[in-house]
Amino acid sequence: MSEALQPLKGIRVLDLSRVLAGPWCASLLNDLGAEVIKIEMPGSGDDSRSFTPHIAGESSYFMQLNHGKKSVTLDLKTPEGLEILKQLVAQADVLVENFRPGVTKRLGIDYQTLQEINPRLVYASISGFGQQGAMAHKAAYDHIVQAYGGIMQVTGWAQGEPTRVGDAIGDVVAGLYGSWAVLAALLQRGISGKGQHLDVSMLDTMVTLQMVSLTQWIGGQPSAGRLGNAHPISAPMDSYPAQDGHIVIAVANDKLFRQLCTAMERPELAADPLYLTDPLRLANQQPLRKEIERWLADKTVSDAQALLDNAGVPASAVLRLEEILTSDYARERELVKRVQHPTAGDIAIVPQPVKMSAVTVEPSLVPPSLGEHTDSVLSEILAIDQATLTQLRAQGVI
Missing domain, CATH: 3.40.50.10540 (Crotonobetainyl-coa:carnitine coa-transferase; domain 1)
Structure with missing residues (x-):
């Protein structure tokens, strides 16, 4: 310049x-x-x-x-x-x-x-x-x-x-x-x-x-409170344990949920009445979480990341700052x-x-x-x- x-x-x-x-x-x-x-x-x-x-x-x-x-x-x-x-x-x-x-x-x-x-x-x-x-x-x-x-x-x-x-x-x-x-x-x-x-x-x-909490307040609802790593209006959107660490999966719409089910080789979950819409998945996130945890139980974070990336599902390993700052991404x-x-x-x-x-x-x-x-x-x-x-x-x- x-x-x-x-x-x-x-x-x-x-x-x-x-x-x-x-x-x-x-x-x-x-x-x-x-x-x-x-x-x-x-x-x-x-x-x-x-x-x-x-x-x-x-x-x-x-x-x-x-x-x-x-x-x-x-x-x-x-x-x-x-x-x-x-x-x-x-x-x-x-x-x-x-x-x-x-x-x-x-x-x-x-x-x-x-x-x-x-x-x-x-x-x-x-x-x-x-x-x-x-x-x-x-x-x-x-x-x-x-x-x-x-x-x-x-x-x-x-x-x-x-x-x-x-x-x-x-x-x-x-x-x-x-x-x-x-x-x-x-x-x-x-x-x-x-x-x-x-x-x-x-x-x-x-x-x-705090945009999500603000929109809830504007809409006449109290903020969702403390949810750990879960999201107040979408599911599954949380951190999940794999064999060697945690992976975060973020599914914010029905299309992404179908893609997640494809990655898990569980297409029937996409048609399950419990999980047809985002509000339903939010209401039933505990049984859905168990399904995801069972799928991850025999996988490393890297293996799960590859499967989710290939399916177009937003996902990430949980990294330390020094890991991202020394990564290929940071260099590029x-x-x-x-x-x-x-x-x-x-x-x-x-x-x-x-x-x-x-x-x-x-x-x-x-x-x-x-x-x-x-x-x-x-x-x-x-x-x-x-x-x-x-x-x-x-x-x-x-």
Whole structure:
């Protein structure tokens, strides 16, 4: 890709966020070609720089979530640091922050203040419960919004406890929605000439993640509750034991059920009155499960997968993440990128996964060391001379 073909080429993003939701939002913008300048506290930086595991002293957590960015250290609690940030804002397109609501106002970097400096600024605030309302100042982590958002009540086994989804989806989906909103705001700015404030609530985005449960609620039904690996509206759709592991089979319509019966060499099941329609299969999924388990009892996962694939039935072995990332599929899709980090050496990065036909080369994916770009950014963008940089560093501003 020539630089001109990067979708966000020429867009400058100031990333004041930390840990996951905000950094992921900004990383997605980097992956589309934006220049992302990460503002970090001198001496410590983003909290996630301390997260394990480390490669040659560099956090793999931080590197994945901040790949391709430029790191500038700046103490925003000093008058000099605040002034430098405002000068950067004057030349930026986007600002991403995930402070608790009220903090930016106390620091003097809230949207109302900064939009007076740059009316074209798109300002994205990511928080647990939004910028306004009775819960706005409540502390939040992924665990909390998963609990509040209802997803823990539909995750886990029927007789078990409410269960957190294994990864930090509350943060990830908030970052994803945040980047989506930034893109929309940039398009609108192209028409109106003005930026805007984007209020991204982790709880709001968690609610919209639960489409099946939402459709049940809209239809006047309560959510199905915890079903283990089963599906609330279709069957058979579950994980099943084979000789050497588990396989997931997903049958969502009558045609697929007939194909499953063909794979099992049990065509009579397709005509069984218990299983003629999806609602009937859902109501009778326990005897149907026993039929599938008997069929799998003498088969390996690989054998069952081959039979189901040949019959056109959606099915998959249950893999660990490292298995899929090192698979032929991942290599063919170029899911994992290798980059050279100045300290950590050769590392893996997984950037945004969408393949774009007019974009054939990625922007930089190398994660920054703490403060690596402070001098270059401040001198090139703000024309701050070396003597002043030296003085600011001695004062602890940068």
